[in-house]
Amino acid sequence: MKKKIFILGAGISGLSLAFYLRKRFKDTLEITIFEAQNRVGGWIQTKKINDCLFECGPRSFRVQELPLIKELGLQDSLITANPQAKTKYIAQDGALYKTPDSIASLLTTAIGRKCLKALLSYPFRRKKKNGVDESCQSYFQSHFGKDFTDSLINPLMAGIYAAHPEELSYQASFSRLKRGKGAQIYSFKEGMETLPQALNLLFQENILLQKEVVGIREHAHGIELLCADGVHSGDFLFSTLSMNALGALFTKQDPLFSLLPHVPRASVASVSLGYHEDFLSYKGFGFLVPSTVEKQLLGMLFDSNVFCEQNAAYKTRLSIMLGGTRAPELLMLNEVELIKMALSFCKKYLGQQKEADAVCVSYAKEAISNYPVGHLEKVAALENYLFKEKRRVRLLGAALYGVSVVDCIQQAEKVANNF
Numbered sequence: 057m058k059k060k061i062f063i064l065g066a067g068i069s070g071l072s073l074a075f076y077l078r079k080r081f082k083d084t085l086e087i088t089i090f091e092a093q094n095r096v097g098g099w100i101q102t103k104k105i106n107d108c109l110f111e112c113g114p115r116s117f118r119v120q121e122l123p124l125i126k127e128l129g130l131q132d133s134l135i136t137a138n139p140q141a142k143t144k145y146i147a148q149d150g151a152l153y154k155t156p157d158s159i160a161s162l163l164t165t166a167i168g169r170k171c172l173k174a175l176l177s178y179p180f181r182r183k184k185k186n187g188v189d190e191s192c193q194s195y196f197q198s199h200f201g202k203d204f205t206d207s208l209i210n211p212l213m214a215g216i217y218a219a220h221p222e223e224l225s226y227q228a229s230f231s232r233l234k235r236g237k238g239a240q241i242y243s244f245k246e247g248m249e250t251l252p253q254a255l256n257l258l259f260q261e262n263i264l265l266q267k268e269v270v271g272i273r274e275h276a277h278g279i280e281l282l283c284a285d286g287v288h289s290g291d292f293l294f295s296t297l298s299m300n301a302l303g304a305l306f307t308k309q310d311p312l313f314s315l316l317p318h319v320p321r322a323s324v325a326s327v328s329l330g331y332h333e334d335f336l337s338y339k340g341f342g343f344l345v346p347s348t349v350e351k352q353l354l355g356m357l358f359d360s361n362v363f364c365e366q367n368a369a370y371k372t373r374l375s376i377m378l379g380g381t382r383a384p385e386l387l388m389l390n391e392v393e394l395i396k397m398a399l400s401f402c403k404k405y406l407g408q409q410k411e412a413d414a415v416c417v418s419y420a421k422e423a424i425s426n427y428p429v430g431h432l433e434k435v436a437a438l439e440n441y442l443f444k445e446k447r448r449v450r451l452l453g454a455a456l457y458g459v460s461v462v463d464c465i466q467q468a469e470k471v472a473n474n475f
């Protein structure tokens with residue numbers, strides 16, 4: 057008899073897990089994916105409004121090599137970021153400054169000089185012993201000084217985690233960012249949703265949409281998922297849910313409940329604007345903003361510079377990222393208020409306040425996992441418990457193993473190979 061496998065969530069983690077399980081076990085497993093929404097992809101969602109391409113979630117992914125693209129036959133749809141996207145800016149004193157990208161720029165740019173000073177002070181600073189986790193703020197401040205941390209690490213963490221470096225574990229959040237030499241930034245001609253849609257084509261028959269799981273019961277011989285339409289019985293469960301969502305599905309008496317790490321999630325509101333006019337004088341990826349400079353603005357992405365292939369009739373496409381842990385209250389604003397705020401930042405930093413020809417506002421509530429100090433230790437204890445107690449549950453996804461799309465895919469492959 058075929059083993060009945062349940063996967064919770066049809067985001068990129070759940071879909072790629074299904075792919076790798078099928079690749080390894082062929083049709084010896086009966087896979088069912090439970091998805092609460094009426095679509096697959098989770099946070100990955102591409103929209104076209106007035107024929108302008110907008111991303112509601114991730115805009116790109118950075119990797120050296122991702123075999124899944126080839127395995128799905130998506131090579132022809134893949135696009136690489138424009139080389140000029142290597143240039144990034146940081147906002148300071150109402151202006152944008154290039155981040156250093158060469159030895160010479162360490163001397164010739166204002167931010168470069170800060171970096172140089174931080175590097176020169178490195179040998180004289182007191183650092184924590186290796187192996188002990190600490191916050192990104194504490195790590196960088198002790199290695200490179202407060203000025204460097206506040207001016208460069210703070211906006212970088214805002215751009216990736218929508219959070220403050222104080223809130224993030226160095227080991228869990230920063231070491232993951234290394235993607236190896238030669239890593240490139242990619243998307244697809246028709247946007248990021250191409251990837252989950254390709255997986256959806258393979259697993260359409262295995263995915264139950266609008267099927268929210270509201271409870272989990274585990275017995276010695278199987279697992280039961282409780283849904284509005286009744287109980288589904290199977291052999292093994294993989295969850296890609298957030299720790300909060302998963303915790304709510306187990307009883308508080310279950311030892312697993314108390315072992316689930318606390319992983320706060322940051323919320324982001326993004327306002328994306330498309331213009332027929334070409335007014336962007338900056339050539340680069342976009343800019344990030346230290347929390348000491350702006351409380352509401354995390355950064356602005358120059359989408360039209362990064363993936364020109366997606367521009368169609370729009371010469372300028374921008375995404376203004378608002379909120380994060382520095383201003384979570386912005387997620388309460390309505391679309392009109394958010395657009396007004398986004399335009400005021402366009403005026404301040406780009407000198408443009410004209411209404412856009414196409415607009416897309418997205419609310420990503422409690423979307424980005426922020427791993428606190430000690431996260432990796434808690435994950436190891438949890439994994440150890442699941443394995444030792446022969447539980448019929450395994451966990452993956454952005455809640456535990458890295459927030460990037462690539463992290464989610466690579467973890468799914470690892471989990472499938474260890475099953």
Ligand SMILES: Cc1cc2nc3c(=O)[nH]c(=O)nc-3n(C[C@H](O)[C@H](O)[C@H](O)COP(=O)(O)OP(=O)(O)OC[C@H]3O[C@@H](n4cnc5c(N)ncnc54)[C@H](O)[C@@H]3O)c2cc1C
Nearest residue numbers: 065067068069092098099113114115269423453454460461
């Ligand atoms: C605004 C934003 C921008 C981002 N930018 C980037 C970027 O540029 N590059 C990058 O690499 N990453 C980026 N990320 C991160 C990345 O997109 C996510 O971490 C990743 O997509 C998470 O995938 P996942 O499958 O683990 O989780 P999710 O996408 O959250 O999928 C989980 C799925 O589970 C479903 N679900 C929840 N509860 C239940 C239940 N009880 N029963 C059934 N189903 C349930 C949900 O509906 C969802 O579809 C960004 C994220 C956001 C929000």
